[in-house]
Amino acid sequence: MTTYGLLLFDGAEELDFVGPWEVFTVSALLRAEAGNTDRAVLIAERPGPVRCNKGMRVLPDHTFEDHPPLDLLLVPGGQGARTEVANPVLVEWIRETAAQAAWTTSVCTGALLLHEASPARGRRVATHHAFEDTLQARGDITVVRDARYVIDGQLATSQGVSAGIDLALWLTGRLHGRDHARAVRRYIQYEPAPPYLADEPLAD
C-alpha cells in the first residue's frame, strides 16, 4: 500500500498538484484491481477551502494534525510557495513529514519550500525556469537547468507546472514498475501533442 500526500496552501498552482494527483489516483485505481489499497490525499494546514493561485477552491482531505503516514510527500509551487517559505508552521511540517516519508518531491517552485525546510539542502534539484536564479541564490543547492525532473536519492523535483505529470509517472514506475507506469500513461492518454511547434499558416 502506497499513500501519497499532496500539500495544499493558498496560492498553490492548480496543475502543479492536479497533474500528479491524476497520475497517483489512476495508479491506485489500476492497482486496486490486484487488491492493493493505495491512496492519495490532499493535506492543508487548516480545514476549509484552499484558494489556489488561479482562483480554484479545493477542499483538503486532511490537516497537518490528522493525516495518515505518507510514503510520498509532494509539494507544489505557485505564488503561495514564494510566501509560505515565511510560514514556520508549514515549513516545520514539511521538514518533519519529509523525514518520515520514503520520497520527498516537489513541482515548480515547491523546491523553494523544500530548500527552506531542508530536504533540498546540498542536493540537485529542478524548479520553474523563471525561479532557477532565485533558488540557486539561496545557496547550498545545485539547480539543474536542463532536465525536466531531477532525481537525487529519494528527493525528486521537477520543472514548472506541467512537468509534475512526467515526474509523477516516473515515480509510479519506480514504485510499481514501468509496465504499470505505462498503463497509467495509457489511461490518461498522455501522448502529448503541443500545438504551434511549427509556424504554419493558420486556418481562417
Add this chain to the structure above:
Amino acid sequence: MTTYGLLLFDGAEELDFVGPWEVFTVSALLRAEAGNTDRAVLIAERPGPVRCNKGMRVLPDHTFEDHPPLDLLLVPGGQGARTEVANPVLVEWIRETAAQAAWTTSVCTGALLLHEASPARGRRVATHHAFEDTLQARGDITVVRDARYVIDGQLATSQGVSAGIDLALWLTGRLHGRDHARAVRRYIQYEPAPPYLADEPLAD
C-alpha cells in the same frame, strides 16, 4: 474579453478540466498585462462542493442560474459524464449554453454529453480511447480515432484526460494568436518528456 466556462459535476475527471483551467487562466494572466480582462469560471448545477472522479472536492464559482455569458464552454469527462447523460437539467443547460457560446469544447468522455445535448450530432469528434466504440454506437457522429483533438467548425473535442491541455493551448492560439499560445506554453513549461518510452535498465 474572453470568458471561459468549465462545467463541473460529480464524477468529473480532475485533469480533464484542471489542465484547460491552467491554460486558460495563465492566458488570462498574461493578457491582463495588456489590459484585457479574460477570466475562467467553474460552473455546476448546484452550489457546494463537487466530488470529482478521483475524490478531489472543488467549489464551483457559479451555478447554472448565475454564471456570466460564456465565449467558450468546456465539458469534461469522467465517470460522471457517463451518468450525467441521464440528467435532463444538465443536458439542457449544455444545449442552451453551447448555442450561445462561440466555442463548444469537450475533453475525454465529455463528448458523450455533447452528443446527448446535440452540439456533437453529425460532427467529427475525439473522445477517450476506451469510449470510442460507445460514442460511435450512439449514431449520427464520426469518431476520429487517430487525432489527439478534432476541430469541426466551432466544436473542439479532445481525446482522454491529458489531451485537454493540448486542445486548450490550440484554442488560446486560435483566439489570441499563436505567439500568445507559445507564451502560455512557456509559462506552464509544457515541454513534455514522458518517462519509460524506452525499455532501458532501471536504476537500483
